[in-house]
Amino acid sequence: MSQTTSDLLQFDTKGIYCRQADVYIDPWRSVDKAIITHGHSDHARSGSKSYICSKQSVPILRHRLGSQINVRGVKYGETFSVNGVTFSLHPAGHIIGSAQVRVEYKGEIWVASGDYKTQDDGISTAFTPVKCHGFITESTFGLPIYNWKPLADTIQDINEWWSQCKDDNRPAIITAYSLGKAQSLLHNIDRSIGPIYGHGAINKMNTVLIEAGLFDVQTLDVDLEKKDYGGCLIVTPGSGLNSKWADNFKSASTASASGWMALRGARRRRSVDRGFVLSDHADWKGLNSAIKATGASKVIVTHGYQELFSKWLNTQGYEALTQKTQYEGEVLEAVN
Amino acid sequence: MKHFANLFRQLDSTTKTSLKVNALEQYFRTATPQDALWVIALFSSKRPRRTVSTTILREWAAELSEIPLWLFEESYHIAGDLAETIALVLPPAQTTNEKSLSTIISDLNALRNADDEVKKAAVLETWQSLDSDQRFLFNKLITGGFRVGVSKKLLARGLAKALDKSETEIAHRLMGDWTPDTVTYQDLLLSDDFDDSLSKPYPFYLAYAVDGDVEELGSLDDWMVEYKWDGIRGQLIKRQGEVFVWSRGEELINASFPEFQKLTEYLGDDYVIDGEIVVHREGKLGSFKDLQSRLGRKKVSAKRLKELPASIIVYDLLEYRGKDIRNLPQSVRRQHLEALVKEVNSDLIALSQVINAGSWSDLKEIREGARAIDAEGLMLKRSDAPYQVGRRKGGWWKWKLDPYTIDAVMLYAQRGHGRRTNLYTDYTFAVWNADGKLVTFAKAYSGLTDAEFREVTQFVKANTIEAFGPVRSVKPELVFEIAFEGISKSSRHKSGIALRFPRILRWRRDKKAAEANRLEDLEALLE
Numbered sequence: 001m002s003q004t005t006s007d008l009l010q011f012d013t014k015g016i017y018c019r020q021a022d023v024y025i026d027p028w029r030s031v032d033k034a035i036i037t038h039g040h041s042d043h044a045r046s047g048s049k050s051y052i053c054s055k056q057s058v059p060i061l062r063h064r065l066g067s068q069i070n071v072r073g074v075k076y077g078e079t080f081s082v083n084g085v086t087f088s089l090h091p092a093g094h095i096i097g098s099a100q101v102r103v104e105y106k107g108e109i110w111v112a113s114g115d116y117k118t119q120d121d122g123i124s125t126a127f128t129p130v131k132c133h134g135f136i137t138e139s140t141f142g143l144p145i146y147n148w149k150p151l152a153d154t155i156q157d158i159n160e161w162w163s164q165c166k167d168d169n170r171p172a173i174i175t176a177y178s179l180g181k182a183q184s185l186l187h188n189i190d191r192s193i194g195p196i197y198g199h200g201a202i203n204k205m206n207t208v209l210i211e212a213g214l215f216d217v218q219t220l221d222v223d224l225e226k227k228d229y230g231g232c233l234i235v236t237p238g239s240g241l242n243s244k245w246a247d248n249f250k251s252a253s254t255a256s257a258s259g260w261m262a263l264r265g266a267r268r269r270r271s272v273d274r275g276f277v278l279s280d281h282a283d284w285k286g287l288n289s290a291i292k293a294t295g296a297s298k299v300i301v302t303h304g305y306q307e308l309f310s311k312w313l314n315t316q317g318y319e320a321l322t323q324k325t326q327y328e329g330e331v332l333e334a335v336n
Numbered sequence: 337m338k339h340f341a342n343l344f345r346q347l348d349s350t351t352k353t354s355l356k357v358n359a360l361e362q363y364f365r366t367a368t369p370q371d372a373l374w375v376i377a378l379f380s381s382k383r384p385r386r387t388v389s390t391t392i393l394r395e396w397a398a399e400l401s402e403i404p405l406w407l408f409e410e411s412y413h414i415a416g417d418l419a420e421t422i423a424l425v426l427p428p429a430q431t432t433n434e435k436s437l438s439t440i441i442s443d444l445n446a447l448r449n450a451d452d453e454v455k456k457a458a459v460l461e462t463w464q465s466l467d468s469d470q471r472f473l474f475n476k477l478i479t480g481g482f483r484v485g486v487s488k489k490l491l492a493r494g495l496a497k498a499l500d501k502s503e504t505e506i507a508h509r510l511m512g513d514w515t516p517d518t519v520t521y522q523d524l525l526l527s528d529d530f531d532d533s534l535s536k537p538y539p540f541y542l543a544y545a546v547d548g549d550v551e552e553l554g555s556l557d558d559w560m561v562e563y564k565w566d567g568i569r570g571q572l573i574k575r576q577g578e579v580f581v582w583s584r585g586e587e588l589i590n591a592s593f594p595e596f597q598k599l600t601e602y603l604g605d606d607y608v609i610d611g612e613i614v615v616h617r618e619g620k621l622g623s624f625k626d627l628q629s630r631l632g633r634k635k636v637s638a639k640r641l642k643e644l645p646a647s648i649i650v651y652d653l654l655e656y657r658g659k660d661i662r663n664l665p666q667s668v669r670r671q672h673l674e675a676l677v678k679e680v681n682s683d684l685i686a687l688s689q690v691i692n693a694g695s696w697s698d699l700k701e702i703r704e705g706a707r708a709i710d711a712e713g714l715m716l717k718r719s720d721a722p723y724q725v726g727r728r729k730g731g732w733w734k735w736k737l738d739p740y741t742i743d744a745v746m747l748y749a750q751r752g753h754g755r756r757t758n759l760y761t762d763y764t765f766a767v768w769n770a771d772g773k774l775v776t777f778a779k780a781y782s783g784l785t786d787a788e789f790r791e792v793t794q795f796v797k798a799n800t801i802e803a804f805g806p807v808r809s810v811k812p813e814l815v816f817e818i819a820f821e822g823i824s825k826s827s828r829h830k831s832g833i834a835l836r837f838p839r840i841l842r843w844r845r846d847k848k849a850a851e852a853n854r855l856e857d858l859e860a861l862l863e
Contacts, residue, residue, distance in 0.1 A: 143407075144403050144407060144411055144425045145411045145421060145425055260805065263414075263415055263424075265416055266806065267348075268348075273349065273350050274349050274350075275349075304803070305804070308410050311407075312403075312407055
């Protein structure tokens with residue numbers, strides 16, 4: 001935290017700042033010009049004068065920050081220049097539209113990756129490594145205890161759980177972020193098992209994405225008059241599970257889908273029946289392979305197990321240090 | 337091992353008692369007797385003897401995972417469980433393993449006297465043949481301490497269903513000092529010469545706390561008043577010369593309190609007594625921690641038995657000379673109890689003293705003095721009431737003392753659960769030590785309103801120093817008043833003390849961190 005590794009990108013009280021271009025990446029306060037990695041609320045905040053993000057993120061930002069915002073969408077890989085600094089966005093695989101920001105000035109290249117995952121979920125354009133000198137990485141799951149099974153295996157577990165609920169004529173309720181987790185779940189799950197209902201927040205998000213041509217699974221609205229949801233899958237943000245709304249699904253089996261579910265203690269502390277290890281963040285192997293693939297020698301570690309992960313990177317020959325930010329990583333059951 | 341891992345997955349993936357019982361029933365219906373016997377043993381805290389030290393196990397796991405030992409240790413710190421940490425960091429399995437649970441255990445036992453290199457080769461080979469759940473269980477066989485959310489009661493219920501026997505019979509059969517090496521499944525569970533009616537306890541009657549003014553209970557003349565002791569509620573049964581002690585959780589605790597077996601040598605028989613089990617240290621009542629040190633052990637050492645002898649303070653009689661007398665009025669049961677205690681005439685049984693006060697206000701004064709004699713407060717029992725089943729209003733009231741309180745600084749915050757998942761509701765608190773540093777001494781939750789939790793959550797988010805998964809360390813700024821019921825010395829806590837039932841009483845917005853209490857204030861309460 002003491003030394004400055006880069007003149008190109010600095011961390012100040014508002015966000016990740018490129019002084020040369022006078023541009024912020026994912027600022028947490030209002031700025032003139034912001035480049036946004038993805039639409040989650042800890043990265044995309046309202047109040048800035050202008051925004052640049054991936055083309056896919058534009059409808060998401062308009063939905064979340066207001067249709068009046070001044071936003072410009074760029075294609076993955078397309079370069080644009082601000083005050084002589086060259087920028088481009090590259091897929092981060094985290095959620096639909098998520099991007100890493102490549103910044104190049106006078107031959108020095110940095111990449112701010114926002115949040116990312118290396119497993120391809122089929123709808124968030126797959127992560128592509130970008131060669132750079134310096135890489136800014138998250139570390140939400142930056143410990144060797146976090147290793148995800150192949151996505152297909154976890155999805156298979158969820159399918160089996162849902163099928164079992166169907167056999168028992170019980171509703172199956174699963175919690176997922178309305179933006180990101182909900183879509184990767186809906187895209188991959190076996191939709192032939194039964195009807196899928198969504199909490200209002202999720203249905204609204206799906207509609208936005210479907211209208212933009214970015215997604216194709218619409219979830220049904222819960223009808224409060226309908227009494228029997230046996231065999232149905234209901235997808236809700238964590239907050240929905242704790243609200244009166246959930247009273248519609250008595251006898252339901254409940255599940256939580258999160259990377260934190262890898263730990264038995266975390267599973268047991270949840271008051272849900274099942275915990276599935278499903279994350280939109282890179283696991284230990286993913287973080288390490290992604291960093292290696294950039295060829296970077298300098299790494300700045302942000303949100304997560306920053307101290308431990310940067311200490312580990314230092315033993316692996318990187319020049320790593322930590323920076324404090326206001327990004328949150330994967331929050332268990334947060335309201336979206 | 338696969339069969340056992342499957343059972344474990346089922347037990348671990350539900351919070352519903354009925355599903356757990358079903359899973360146990362299905363397992364016991366299909367398992368081999370050898371495997372079933374080991375599962376019963378493991379779930380009753382009887383583990384195989386240790387063959388490998390945990391220190392060396394960590395080194396092997398770090399080596400096989402190609403991570404430095406410090407990173408393994410940090411990961412262990414976060415995961416909180418050694419067996420799980422090892423299972424999670426190891427690379428995926430290379431082969432599969434078809435061995436049964438009992439074979440894996442006997443293979444482990446065979447390693448006991450082998451050199452470390454032989455042990456290492458065997459453990460590493462096994463690790464590489466097991467999936468993550470199986471590895472976790474295998475590691476638990478080595479490190480011990482199976483906690484899978486299966487109480488003895490649940491285990492007994494599952495077995496009872498599988499074997500079509502009564503739950504109390506199973507609970508009784510499982511008691512005692514057996515190990516899978518000294519008994520067969522057949523002898524333990526299926527032998528014919530077994531009669532459980534002798535041991536059967538009655539459901540406990542549970543009191544509500546007095547809320548509001550105690551004088552609303554009417555005339556003091558209608559009430560029998562006793563001290564409320566801080567022990568373990570227990571039912572002491574002696575029938576046909578045999579003695580059984582049950583806890584309120586309906587677990588047989590004969591093994592934890594073997595001294596009560598001496599009652600077979602005293603007069604009196606065919607009685608069931610309700611009372612509070614306490615221990616003594618140097619002639620005085622021991623702390624609750626002393627009492628806990630007697631619990632959950634299959635065998636209490638001779639040293640501990642001598643150092644912390646137990647007795648029972650008795651306050652009710654449910655069965656007298658073989659007859660259920662629960663429907664007799666409290667005052668009549670008390671007369672029989674007094675007669676019985678006189679007849680038995682043993683130091684193991686002490687009669688709970690009846691307090692005679694002239695008025696409610698006299699009684700309030702007596703209650704204030706309860707702590708001086710190590711009581712928690714008073715019990716009020718209606719003289720004409722029967723002994724009821726479960727928690728019911730009317731007959732018995734507990735009238736506890738106000739708790740101790742201390743002002744402490746919040747150092748860590750953790751997300752809550754249930755409907756409070758998006759709030760930080762579990763806090764770790766610290767007080768100042770002599771060097772002017774904050775030392776943590778208690779973790780507490782509850783006691784704040786939802787609005788206050790939201791406000792504290794805002795503070796936590798804005799003042800996080802470091803995040804460890806769901807836990808955050810925060811700037812030491814907020815002061816809370818912590819209430820607790822008891823305090824004792826503890827070598828396991830950094831502060832050197834352990835609190836009983838700590839909880840948040842209120843947020844002291846009027847106090848700054850520097851004004852929080854000091855460790856010496858807590859130590860002074862140790863008396």
